Structure formats: structure tokens, C-alpha cells
Amino acid sequence: xxxxxxxxxxxxxxxxxxxxxxxxxxxxxxxxxxxxxxxxxxxxxxxxxxxxxxxxxxxxxxxxxxxxxxxxxxxxxxxxxxxxxxxxxxxxxxxxxxxxxxxxxxxxxxxxxxxxxxxxxxxxxxxxxxxxxxxxxxxxxxxxxxxxxxxxxxxxxxxxxxxxxxxxxxxxxxxxxxxxxxxxxxxxxxxxxxxxxxxxxxxxxxxxxxxxxxxxxxxxxxxxxxxxxxxxxxxxxxxxxxxxxxxxxxxxxxxxxxxxxxxxxxxxxxxxxxxxxxxxxxxxxxxxxxxxxxxxxxxxxxxxxxxxxxxxxxxxxxxxxxxxxxxxxxxxxxxxxxxxxxxxxxxxx
Amino acid sequence: xxxxxxxxxxxxxxxxxxxxxxxxxxxxxxxxxxxxxxxxxxxxxxxxxxxxxxxxxxxxxxxxxxxxxxxxxxxxxxxxxxxxxxxxxxxxxxxxxxxxxxxxxxxxxxxxxxxxxxxxxxxxxxxxxxxxxxxxxxxxxxxxxxxxxxxxxxxxxxxxxxxxxxxxxxxxxxxxxxxxxxxxxxxxxxxxxxxxxxxxxxxxxxxxxxxxxxxxxxxxxxxxxxxxxxxxxxxxxxxxxxxxxxxxxxxxxxxxxxxxxxxxxxxxxxxxxxxxxxxxxxxxxxxxxxxxxxxxxxxxxxxxxxxxxxxxxxxxxxxxxxxxxxxxxxxxxxxxxxxxxxxxxxxxxxxxxxxxxxxxxxxxxxxxxxxxxxxxxxxxxxxxxxxxxxxxxxxxxxxxxxxxxxxxxxxxxxxxxxxxxxxxxxxxxxxxxxxxxxxxxxxxxxxxxxxxxxxxxxxxxxxxxxxxxxxxxxxxxxxxxxxxxxxxxxxxxxxxxxxxxxxxxxxxxxxxxxxxxxxxxxxxxxxxxxxxxxxxxxxxxxxxxxxxxxxxxxxxxxxxxxxxxxxxxxxxxxxxxxxxxxxxxxxxxxxxx
Numbered sequence: 001x002x003x004x005x006x007x008x009x010x011x012x013x014x015x016x017x018x019x020x021x022x023x024x025x026x027x028x029x030x031x032x033x034x035x036x037x038x039x040x041x042x043x044x045x046x047x048x049x050x051x052x053x054x055x056x057x058x059x060x061x062x063x064x065x066x067x068x069x070x071x072x073x074x075x076x077x078x079x080x081x082x083x084x085x086x087x088x089x090x091x092x093x094x095x096x097x098x099x100x101x102x103x104x105x106x107x108x109x110x111x112x113x114x115x116x117x118x119x120x121x122x123x124x125x126x127x128x129x130x131x132x133x134x135x136x137x138x139x140x141x142x143x144x145x146x147x148x149x150x151x152x153x154x155x156x157x158x159x160x161x162x163x164x165x166x167x168x169x170x171x172x173x174x175x176x177x178x179x180x181x182x183x184x185x186x187x188x189x190x191x192x193x194x195x196x197x198x199x200x201x202x203x204x205x206x207x208x209x210x211x212x213x214x215x216x217x218x219x220x221x222x223x224x225x226x227x228x229x230x231x232x233x234x235x236x237x238x239x240x241x242x243x244x245x246x247x248x249x250x251x252x253x254x255x256x257x258x259x260x261x262x263x264x265x266x267x268x269x270x271x272x273x274x275x276x277x278x279x280x281x282x283x284x285x286x287x288x289x290x291x292x293x294x295x296x297x298x299x300x301x302x303x304x305x306x307x308x309x310x311x312x313x314x315x316x317x318x319x320x321x322x323x324x325x326x327x328x329x330x331x332x333x334x335x336x337x338x339x340x341x342x343x344x345x346x347x348x349x
Numbered sequence: 350x351x352x353x354x355x356x357x358x359x360x361x362x363x364x365x366x367x368x369x370x371x372x373x374x375x376x377x378x379x380x381x382x383x384x385x386x387x388x389x390x391x392x393x394x395x396x397x398x399x400x401x402x403x404x405x406x407x408x409x410x411x412x413x414x415x416x417x418x419x420x421x422x423x424x425x426x427x428x429x430x431x432x433x434x435x436x437x438x439x440x441x442x443x444x445x446x447x448x449x450x451x452x453x454x455x456x457x458x459x460x461x462x463x464x465x466x467x468x469x470x471x472x473x474x475x476x477x478x479x480x481x482x483x484x485x486x487x488x489x490x491x492x493x494x495x496x497x498x499x500x501x502x503x504x505x506x507x508x509x510x511x512x513x514x515x516x517x518x519x520x521x522x523x524x525x526x527x528x529x530x531x532x533x534x535x536x537x538x539x540x541x542x543x544x545x546x547x548x549x550x551x552x553x554x555x556x557x558x559x560x561x562x563x564x565x566x567x568x569x570x571x572x573x574x575x576x577x578x579x580x581x582x583x584x585x586x587x588x589x590x591x592x593x594x595x596x597x598x599x600x601x602x603x604x605x606x607x608x609x610x611x612x613x614x615x616x617x618x619x620x621x622x623x624x625x626x627x628x629x630x631x632x633x634x635x636x637x638x639x640x641x642x643x644x645x646x647x648x649x650x651x652x653x654x655x656x657x658x659x660x661x662x663x664x665x666x667x668x669x670x671x672x673x674x675x676x677x678x679x680x681x682x683x684x685x686x687x688x689x690x691x692x693x694x695x696x697x698x699x700x701x702x703x704x705x706x707x708x709x710x711x712x713x714x715x716x717x718x719x720x721x722x723x724x725x726x727x728x729x730x731x732x733x734x735x736x737x738x739x740x741x742x743x744x745x746x747x748x749x750x751x752x753x754x755x756x757x758x759x760x761x762x763x764x765x766x767x768x769x770x771x772x773x774x775x776x777x778x779x780x781x782x783x784x785x786x787x788x789x790x791x792x793x794x795x796x797x798x799x800x801x802x803x804x805x806x807x808x809x810x811x812x813x814x815x816x817x818x819x820x821x822x823x824x825x826x827x828x829x830x831x832x833x834x835x836x837x838x839x840x841x842x843x844x845x846x847x848x849x850x851x852x853x854x855x856x857x858x859x860x861x862x863x864x865x866x867x868x869x870x871x872x873x874x875x876x877x878x879x880x881x882x883x884x885x886x887x888x889x890x891x892x893x894x895x896x897x898x899x900x901x902x903x904x905x906x907x908x909x910x911x912x913x914x915x916x917x918x919x920x921x922x923x924x925x926x927x928x929x930x931x932x933x934x935x936x937x938x939x940x941x942x
Contacts, residue, residue: 041873042872178888178891178892179888179889277555278555279554279555279557281555282555282556282559286365290446290447292443293442293443293444293445293446296443296444297444297445299444300444308444310892310902311444311445311446311902312445313889313892313902314445314446314893314901314902315444315445315446317874317889318405318407318446318447320873320874321405321869321873321874324869324873325403347475
């Protein structure tokens with residue numbers, strides 16, 4: 001479980017800061033998940049890759065919802081500043097200093113267990129007993145619950161004065177009908193839609209109470225697992241099934257992991273660790289330039305140009321092409337390893 | 350106005366061109382005979398997928414810096430203390446995918462176009478001061494003996510010229526005098542040109558897919574062509590097509606502009622000289638720009654000035670643009686007589702006197718009368734109307750009431766076969782009488798024709814590619830710049846069959862061809878030839894197949910999909926999307942990233 005520093009949320013300004021932290025937090029999981037997923041490409045591990053890819057898609061959704069909420073209350077999301085990207089390995093934005101160190105590593109079952117499942121771990125009472133002794137830390141779920149509470153109380157206060165905190169320009173709301181269903185990504189215009197948006201983030205990430213499936217959009221044909229359990233399926237190599245005697249169990253079909261073809265990426269690469277005249281450096285820079293362009297593009301998307309999301313989609317796909325080039329280049333500093341994406345913000349030339 | 354007018358800036362640095370080369374070989378289009386090794390890098394023994402089978406198609410500015418500015422009054426500086434724009438960057442997009450470099454056709458690879466290029470001027474602290482869209486343009490004047498220390502594409506040089514439009518000036522008043530002047534003189538569109546050379550096609554080099562670039566940006570006017578300068582056209586004295594066997598082209602076409610207001614000649618020598626090891630100019634001759642006021646009886650010239658290319662940073666510092674001041678008398682002569690470039694040789698008469706004799710030989714002559722198409726690469730679907738704009742000049746001034754003639758030169762200018770090109774021909778250009786148009790008082794003329802449906806004579810490559818040469822009726826194409834012809838791709842229309850296009854008989858073969866020819870795409874993003882992959886990603890594919898062709902995310906990146914095929918593919922994708930919508934309301938497209 002990720003533990004966050006308690007952030008004072010009392011005023012509208014605090015709420016805006018908290019939502020900016022939420023945006024940074026939602027983004028921060030994407031590079032580690034993507035890196036692991038890049039290393040699975042064309043390795044015969046499509047099943048695992050699709051599961052991770054589905055989580056990344058939802059993290060993008062969560063980031064979008066958080067941006068929409070911030071826009072709805074008259075804030076301006078910032079996605080294109082150097083500090084927006086955490087340093088890997090490191091703690092996630094808003095996280096406690098001695099918290100989980102999140103790395104950029106090739107896919108492995110250990111990575112899934114030690115890192116990905118920890119990030120997405122729900123507020124399970126059994127686990128919480130030992131961890132939540134201190135009152136100055138929060139789970140991600142609690143963090144969002146606090147945001148919900150402050151939205152409710154600030155809006156009540158505002159309404160009492162005949163006002164609202166939802167003063168943002170509705171034209172800044174990003175919905176993307178072709179890619180996200182309107183039940184998941186919708187304009188945030190008031191308290192009801194804001195709270196509904198946050199519930200989607202919590203449910204998809206951590207799941208609900210004791211059910212591994214996300215409730216709001218579940219039906220018999222389509223049941224969606226919360227992220228934690230998708231990662232647990234990968235780790236166990238089995239899919240979640242209903243247990244005839246009640247509850248759930250891991251069973252068939254299996255989700256095998258074939259490690260043979262996974263490129264041996266040196267963990268936590270840094271562009272400047274590579275010699276300047278090496279293919280690794282030049283391709284790392286191209287990757288980072290493209291990644292920075294993605295952040296710039298998303299920044300525009302959530303700052304008044306929602307249609308820019310189309311361009312952002314294009315960059316996301318090309319990001320993979322740059323990553324695959326890097327993963328085909330031997331690491332000049334570490335024999336036996338290959339280079340990898342470093343997800344760094346670059347400016348200038 | 351163009352990049353040779355003021356206020357202009359010069360820049361230099363590197364570019365990246367990362368085309369996929371599996372499609373460089375026409376036979377690779379044939380799905381029936383395609384071999385897996387055509388997706389491998391070439392070896393000493395096998396051409397395979399040529400030198401860059403994994404190319405992304407991307408084209409970028411890399412590390413380009415502004416090196417000099419010339420103000421409206423004709424004065425120049427390269428000192429950042431005098432103008433902070435010196436040392437700032439010329440960059441491409443920072444918020445979408447890179448521009449794409451695209452051949453017209455596998456049998457016409459000599460007019461590669463740039464699609465979706467954004468040009469920005471970026472301050473040293475990362476702020477975009479100016480941003481605009483580069484209008485699609487093809488390179489011209491390619492020559493393969495530009496760098497004598499290199500071979501293949503690395504030895505070549507070529508030039509792009511276009512306009513930058515949809516300008517976004519991101520400052521009120523700048524502390525750069527140059528930027529303020531540029532904005533006040535030409536706030537709507539700009540002229541840009543750049544020369545590319547010394548390209549690295551060695552996939553084991555860190556510099557792989559990078560090359561050298563120098564360029565220039567200046568004002569632009571809608572009244573002038575976008576892709577060449579209405580100026581003085583300097584032709585090598587021996588035209589490349591007239592070189593004897595064993596002779597090598599040692600200089601290439603150049604353009605000069607007589608700026609009457611500033612009383613200057615501005616010479617663009619950027620793609621003119623050869624280079625040697627280290628990127629140094631391979632030239633020792635004493636070259637002078639002159640006015641050739643010879644009469645038939647007596648040879649004579651008026652010296653305008655020495656072309657001083659000798660400084661080590663001449664090329665990267667000036668982009669090869671040289672400026673010469675004219676006296677009133679010289680300006681008058683320059684308006685009456687052709688320009689030329691001569692090589693002077695000075696020898697002492699004998700060792701005991703200080704008297705010398707200077708002899709000269711012409712290295713360049715002006716092609717005084719000149720006609721040029723502003724855009725020279727076209728992609729057409731059957732029944733599309735094609736309009737080609739021409740400008741004719743005499744000594745750089747409008748040449749009215751002259752005839753420009755056309756002929757179908759596909760067989761002579763394009764290659765290589767197989768498969769055979771230009772069959773069937775465009776009837777319009779194959780009739781017995783030459784097609785002619787006449788210039789108006791402004792020296793302008795329009796050629797218009799409607800594209801026929803060429804059917805599918807090449808079989809495994811869609812449509813037909815044509816080359817139409819043109820020349821003033823007083824000249825012949827043999828004495829023209831042979832880069833100047835019109836290249837046209839005419840796609841096939843709908844086939845005359847009762848076949849209902851479905852996955853197996855229509856979509857799959859097209860997607861198989863893309864999967865074969867663009868392995869990075871098929872291996873790195875989507876294997877389009879796989880029905881499940883294709884249909885599972887119907888939403889994103891519909892998005893990219895329906896984009897404007899100029900969008901850098903347009904699919905296919907190679908711009909070789911006919912209108913007919915595109916319509917069928919989009920129909921098919923819509924059908925898949927509708928069916929998916931029936932099954933579940935929840936789209937899963939976002940999960941494919």
C-alpha cells in the first residue's frame with residue numbers, strides 16, 4: 001500500500017493543490033507500468049501485456065478525471081513542468097519519504113508483486129492494522145476520500161452564500177467519446193459529477209470493499225477487475241474465478257509468463273549516464289523529447305484545448321516505437337544489458 | 350518576398366530523417382513474393398529491406414541554432430550580444446508526433462515531401478517565441494556528388510523551400526530587434542528554405558539517420574511562389590545532363606536576388622559547392638559574382654565581388670548566403686545583363702615584373718529566361734482537377750506572353766522498373782500537339798488537367814506515377830534544370846467488378862502490404878494484417894485513417910492510400926465499431942495503449 005503525507009485540505013486553494021498532487025500521482029504510475037509493458041512487447045506475453053495496458057489506460061482516465069475536476073473548480077492543471085515527473089527510483093508524489101521506492105524496470109513477477117501490487121493495494125482491514133498506526137499518513141483511497149469530503153463541505157459553504165465552487169469554464173472539460181465511454185469520462189460540472197468521478201478512480205484502482213470487481217459498470221457479460229487484482233492475477237499466473245463455496249479463487253485459464261524474450265533492461269536508466277556520442281544517448285534523448293511532447297500535449301489538452309487529446313494519442317503510440325528502439329540497443333555502461341526509457345523532461349534543443 | 354529578402358535569419362545544425370526503406374524496392378510491394386528477410390537490414394550480400402527497414406518515417410530538426418540575422422536595412426550580425434536571437438533554436442513540434450518524410454512513389458523517390466512539420470523559434474530558456482506550420486513541400490535540386498568523401502545518400506545534397514503559415518507570435522515586443530522587424534514585415538507567413546547533406550545511413554553509427562542542415566527564414570508574400578525564389582537562376586556552365594562520361598558534377602544550381610531597394614545582390618550558394626572530409630568546402634577557385642555584359646563581339650564582365658567561402662565556418666555560419674553591395678551603375682547593369690560566376694586565375698607576366706594577367710572562365714551562367722512550377726509534386730485521385738502554377742521570368746522580372754510547353758517524360762525521368770510505369774499515359778499530354786499555356790502580364794500561368802483513372806496496371810502497386818516535363822517554347826527540356834518537372838501520382842479508382850469488398854478480398858491484402866512494408870508499425874504498434882488486431886483497434890484506426898493527409902498522425906504515414914481504398918477501409922471500420930457498440934456500450938479502445 002502506498003502511504004501519502006497528510007496534506008492539509010481546508011480551503012479551495014488547498015483543494016486545488018490536492019488535486020494537482022492527485023494528477024501528479026496518477027501520472028507517476030504510468031512510466032513504471034509502461035516500461036514494464038514495453039519490455040513485454042513481442043515476447044509472447046500478450047496476456048500479461050494486455051492486463052498492464054488496461055491498467056495504464058485507466059490511469060490515463062484517472063488523470064483525466066482529476067484534471068477535469070481541477071478545471072471544474074477554476075484551477076489549471078500543470079503537466080509540463082520538469083518536477084511533474086518523479087525521479088525513478090523514488091517515492092510517488094505526495095508519498096511519505098520512507099515509502100515504497102518505485103523503479104523503472106523490465107517486467108518481472110517480483111516487480112509486479114513488490115511494486116505494482118503495493119501501489120494499487122486496497123485498504124484491506126487485515127493489512128491496515130499494522131500500517132495505519134500513525135495518523136499522519138494516508139492511503140490513496142483516504143486521500144481521495146478527503147478530497148471528496150472537502151468538495152462537499154466547500155460546495156455547501158458556497159451554496160449557503162448563493163455561490164458554487166464549480167466556476168470553471170465547461171469548455172475546458174475533456175471528454176473523449178471515441179475512446180472513453182461517457183459513463184467513465186464525462187464533464188465535471190458540479191458536486192455530483194465530481195464525486196462520481198472520484199469514485200471511479202477509487203473503484204478502478206483499489207476496488208471496492210471486499211469485491212475484487214469494480215461495481216459501477218459490472219454486469220454479467222463484462223466484469224472489470226480492480227487494478228490490484230489484475231496485477232495479482234499476473235503474479236499468481238491464474239485468473240480470478242468465483243469460488244463455488246463463496247468468494248473468489250485463482251484458477252484457470254492460466255496466465256503464464258515466458259521470460260526468455262524479455263529484454264534485459266538495466267534498471268532506472270538515465271539519459272545522461274550514457275556517453276553523449278552513443279546510440280543509447282541519442283535514442284534516449286529522442287524518447288524523452290517525445291515524452292516531454294506528450295506532457296506538453298496533455299497540458300494543452302487540460303488547459304483549454306481538449307481536442308489536443310488526439311495529438312496526445314498519436315504521441316503515446318510513437319512513444320512505444322522509441323522505447324522499442326532503445327530496448328534493442330546494448331547499454332554502453334553495462335555489458336549484458338540493454339538501454340531503456342528514462343522518462344525525463346527535456347527542454348531546449 | 351522570400352527568404353533571400355530582409356529581414357532574414359540563417360540557422361544550422363542537424364536533421365533527422367528516419368524513413369522506412371522496405372518500400373524503396375518496388376518488388377517488395379508484391380504480397381505474393383514478399384520474403385521475411387525483406388524486413389532485415391541490408392548486408393554485404395543481400396539488399397534485404399535496404400538501409401533502414403525499422404524507420405519511423407519521422408523528420409526532425411536536431412540541435413539547430415540561429416547563426417546570423419540580416420535586418421531590414423541590409424545590415425547583419427552574428428553577435429548574440431547585439432541580438433539575443435543569435436544562438437536561439439529552430440525546432441519542430443513539442444506537442445505532437447514528429448513530421449513525416451514521404452516518397453511520392455517507390456518509382457519516384459527524388460521528391461520526398463515533409464508532412465506535418467511545425468517550425469518554432471525557441472528562446473534559450475525554452476519559450477516558443479514563434480510557431481507555424483510548414484506547408485508540405487518536396488525537396489529539389491538533389492545531386493549525388495555533393496560530398497566527395499562520402500558515398501550513396503551521404504554524398505547527396507538537396508534543398509527544401511516552402512512557407513510557414515498559421516503563425517503564432519508568442520511575444521508582444523521582443524528584445525530581439527530581428528524578431529520585432531520580422532513580425533512587423535511579415536506577420537502572416539514566412540519563407541523558409543534549407544539544404545540537407547552528409548546524411549548518415551549507417552545503422553551502426555550513433556549518428557544514424559542524422560544529417561547536416563543549413564537554412565534560412567525570411568519574409569513571404571502571397572504574390573510570389575512558395576517553393577522557389579523569383580530571382581536570378583544560376584546554372585552550372587556545364588549542365589549536369591551534359592557532362593561527359595567520367596566527368597563529375599562539381600557544382601549545382603544556385604539562385605540570386607537583386608534587391609533594388611537595398612542595392613544588393615543576395616546569392617544563395619547553399620546547395621552549390623562540393624564538400625570534403627570534415628565538412629569543409631572542396632573548392633579552391635577564386636570565384637567572383639559578375640555581371641556578364643558581353644556583347645557578341647567582345648567578351649566582358651563587371652565584377653560584383655568575391656565569393657568568400659574560405660572561412661572554416663562559412664557554410665554553417667552563413668548557410669551559404671552571400672551578400673554583395675552594388676553601386677548605382679552596377680545595379681543598372683545587373684537589371685540589363687545576366688549574372689554569372691567566374692573563376693579568376695591571375696598569373697604574373699614574367700618573374701621580373703609586377704604586371705599580371707587575369708584570365709577567367711565561367712563556372713555559372715544565368716538562365717535569363719526561366720519558367721518554373723511553384724508546386725511540382727501531386728497526389729491525385731481519378732477525376733481530381735490538378736492545377737499547377739507557373740511563373741516565367743526574364744532576369745528575375747515577370748515574363749509575360751510566353752508559352753510554356755509540356756510533355757509526358759515518365760519513361761525518361763522516373764525509375765526504376767519493374768513494374769512498368771506510365772501505362773496508360775495521361776491522354777492530355779500524349780496528343781500530337783504539345784500542351785501549351787501562355788503567361789499573363791505578371792508572368793504567371795496555370796496548367797489545369799483532370800486526372801484520368803489509370804486503373805491498376807502495376808498490379809501490386811496502386812495507381813500510376815507520371816513525370817511531365819516543361820519548358821519555355823523557345824527552349825528545350827535538354828537545356829533546363831532537370832530537377833524541374835512535375836511528378837504526379839494518380840491513384841487507382843474503384844475497380845470495375847461486382848466484388849463486395851470485405852476483409853479477405855480487400856482489406857487484408859492492403860493491410861498485409863503495410864505490415865510487410867512498414868515493419869516498425871506492424872511489429873511495434875499494430876499488426877494491421879491480423880483481423881483481430883485490426884478490429885480490436887477499430888476506433889483508433891478510424892481516427893488515424895480519417896485524419897487530414899497533412900496531419901503527422903495520418904495513416905498510412907506513407908501517404909499512398911487511394912481515396913477509394915480509404916473510403917472502403919473507413920466504412921469497414923465503422924461497421925466494426927457499430928457491431929462492437931451493440932455488444933457492449935463500454936468502449937475498450939483506451940486500453941490498447
